[in-house]
Amino acid sequence: MKGRRHFSFILTSVLALSLTLTACGEANNKQAEDNSSNGPGNDSAAIEPFGKYDPPIDVTAARFITQDVVYPDGQSESDNAWESLYQEMGINLSYDWIVKGTDAQYFQKLNLSIASGEIPDILMVNSSQLKQLVEADMVEDLTEAFEKYASPAVKDVFHKDKMALQSATFDGKLYAIPKTEPMIGAQTPVLWVRTDWLSAMNLPEPTTWEEVLNLSEAFTTGDPDGNGQADTFGIALGKEIINGYPSLNGFFNAYGAHPRIWKKDDSGNLIYGSIQPEVKTALGVLAELYQKGQLDKEFGVKDGSKVAESIVSDRVGLLFGPSWASQWPIQDNKKKNNEAEWRPYPIPSVDGGNATVQMPFGASFYYVVKKDMDHPEVAVKMANLFLEKLYGETADYLKYGVDGEGISTAKYSLIDLFAPDKDLKRAQNVAAALEKGDPAGLNPEEKSTYDKVLAYRDGGDLNFYGETYQSGPEGAMVVLQQLTDEGKIIAEGYGGAPTDTMGEKRATLDKMETETFTKIIYGALPLDQFDKFVEDWKKLGGDQITQEVNEWNASQK
Incomplete structure (x- = not known):
């Protein structure tokens, strides 16, 4: 996808x-x-x-x-x-x-x-x-x-x-x-949980990071699907560790790390999230989870479609993913196994409360x-x-836009663009209309969502399971609205055109980042190799990019 x-x-x-x-x-x-x-x-x-x-x-x-x-x-x-x-x-x-x-x-x-x-x-x-x-x-x-x-x-x-x-x-x-x-609806992560597995194993809904890690272990070792086989694992992950699908952005965010975006430090300067010490802490935990079998052993060679197959086949219990994950692949899982239930939650912080999650550039x-x-x-x-x-x-x-069968059938325009707040507004307006039982005043997209939620609620139409848990009153957009209200969403801080050094070096630096993080998680590199990565990143263009980014930042003041 x-x-x-x-x-x-x-x-x-x-x-x-x-x-x-x-x-x-x-x-x-x-x-x-x-x-x-x-x-x-x-x-x-x-x-x-x-x-x-x-x-x-x-x-x-x-x-x-x-x-x-x-x-x-x-x-x-x-x-x-x-x-x-x-x-x-x-x-x-x-x-x-x-x-x-x-x-x-x-x-x-x-x-x-x-x-x-x-x-x-x-x-x-x-x-x-x-x-x-x-x-x-x-x-x-x-x-x-x-x-x-x-x-x-x-x-x-x-x-x-x-x-x-x-x-x-x-x-x-x-x-x-x-x-x-x-992007708040398209790429900002929430925690998706197989709640039917929670019920089967008598486990609580996660409100702390410790509970999330406990769920990962239970979903790996506790036979949550009840088939008597060790064929499940805790957390969905593919080869695009950062900004891919599914990525671990949300996992890193739990540790106060915000990889692959520029964010402001206490002095108002822009710093690169991927080289901060919190990333190293999160990588160390991920390496431990991998050794315990809580991540797919072959995640480094699997694209999003392959990971989706694992989700649809009842092999994964946790997904750090965007709001639309309910429509793909979660909805396909529901269609294949009607007993499957997924619900979105805020990602807890290791420090307590909800984590501040990252939102890519729009x-x-x-x-x-x-x-x-x-x-x-x-x-x-x-x-x-x-x-x-x-x-x-x-x-x-x-x-x-989207026909009655859901997002897998599209009538693409060659050029498309969206307002940054439209998903939040849609969820708010649909929730209000459902509470009143009156869709008057909804725009065409919102009315479509309203009808789909009712079709699932009243008629059990599984084609709209994903729409219900993306934009309905219990959906992911409600979670993201909560995080917005709490000030727990951090946006990409750099909005200029690619700098000269970005154009020359960024692809190489991003590749090095992905390869290093993947090898650390696999155990092919020791955790301290992260420090070497930071050193190399700076020498190979990162310091120059940081200077250029902050020149732009200063010009915006």
């Missing part, structure tokens, strides 16, 4: 737009007739957020599709409801290539495309690739296009997530549309437009269209 990928289907409440596509289309047709001699790039219709291209324009793109996605009958990656919308806007979209698999496979292919100098008109890139493309002068400056064409709803997203646009800005020019996500990826494309504003219009069809006056969430 990579979960958050589903993640991208967890949609938000933003400003409604005052124009409908129909109205825009009629206005644009008239304007096109009046300005036909100027061509589509010059006629006044083109400055409308939803202005139709007449005659149509051809746009090429590259595409990443997660391997778990299934389209409705008659639709596909290149022929679906969103493609039809683009055609209505006068956009003939075609794909130079599509990767259906993991994001790593997509970015690997994209690197080859960049190296060849041949890229499509629109593509999604990561932060390092964005910097590379800007420095190579291969992508368009979108500053003017964004200011002219971005709808009020799109501008509102970036008003709420101010650092997102900063991260795509180089020398005062905007070179990409950030793919913003509501934009991990970016949409760029090829240099000298005739209509660079088309990417902005696609962003406008995404928010309009999900939350605007012409919204149809069930058609263009």
Whole structure:
């Protein structure tokens, strides 16, 4: 998957737009007739957020599709409801290539495309690739296009997530549309627990870290599934230890460690979370758990899909994961074994109370437009269209967002973005409507969630088990709201574009970090090797990155 990928289907409440596509289309047709001699790039219709291209324009793109996605009958990656919308806007979209698999496979292919100098008109890139493309002068400056064409709803997203646009800005020019996500719902961890195993073993719900570790041991050694075999283990983990799925971000957070993000120290300077002493403490505990069989012996070679198979097959009892984990793979576990029950909890701190959990930066990826494309504003219009069809006056969430079968069936738009607080708002509004028994006032996405929760509650429809425990009154978003109210969520502190040294060194440093942490957990390296990692990290570019990050930090004051 990579979960958050589903993640991208967890949609938000933003400003409604005052124009409908129909109205825009009629206005644009008239304007096109009046300005036909100027061509589509010059006629006044083109400055409308939803202005139709007449005659149509051809746009090429590259595409990443997660391997778990299934389209409705008659639709596909290149022929679906969103493609039809683009055609209505006068956009003939075609794909130079599509990767259906993991994001790593997509970015690997994209690197080859960049190296060849041949890229499509629109593509999604990561932060390092964005910097590379800007420095190579291969992508368009979108500053003017964004200011002219971005709808009020799109501008509102970036008003709420101010650092997102900063991260795509180089020398005062905007070179990409950030793919913003509501990270508090998409990546901020909670503790998922097999509560039916708690009941079977007469164990308490975890409120302290000691109880969490006791559950890990019990789920490993106590035969929680009652089959008489030693085939279960405590904690789900895959090869992407940090920021992957499933990761151990939440486990580290319990120890006051916040790996792979920049956070402020007592002096207000930014420090890198992965090199702090609390990380070493957590790694030592993880190494002990691995030796005791409480982690999958083969976690270092398993991606998220393989780990999900273990969860679905009743082999794991604890998962440090995001809110959407209830929809995948927990819902699949419930469908396979109706006795299975999972519930979300705050992650306890080793120091007592709830741990302060980490939230990644709101934009991990970016949409760029090829240099000298005739209509660079088309990417902005696609962003406008995404928010309009999900939350605007012409919204149809069930058609263009997620259908009644759940998040495994998606109608992808090429470009999507979300307001940072939309998942929290959805959960709050749905809970209030359920308490009143009245969905009036809910936006289309919220009404969809409301209906799904009722379908599970009243009809036992397991297709909506995940939705219920993500966004329902007992769901993960309620836990995250509690942590928000307690001030127990720490966000990524650096919001600038990749620094020079980041562009050159970060991939190597991240790889070294993952390899070192994995080997320490495996027992292939002693715990004190962490100190050597910190020393190497600093020498190999980390100190320079820290200096550059803090120069940016100082400029924000």
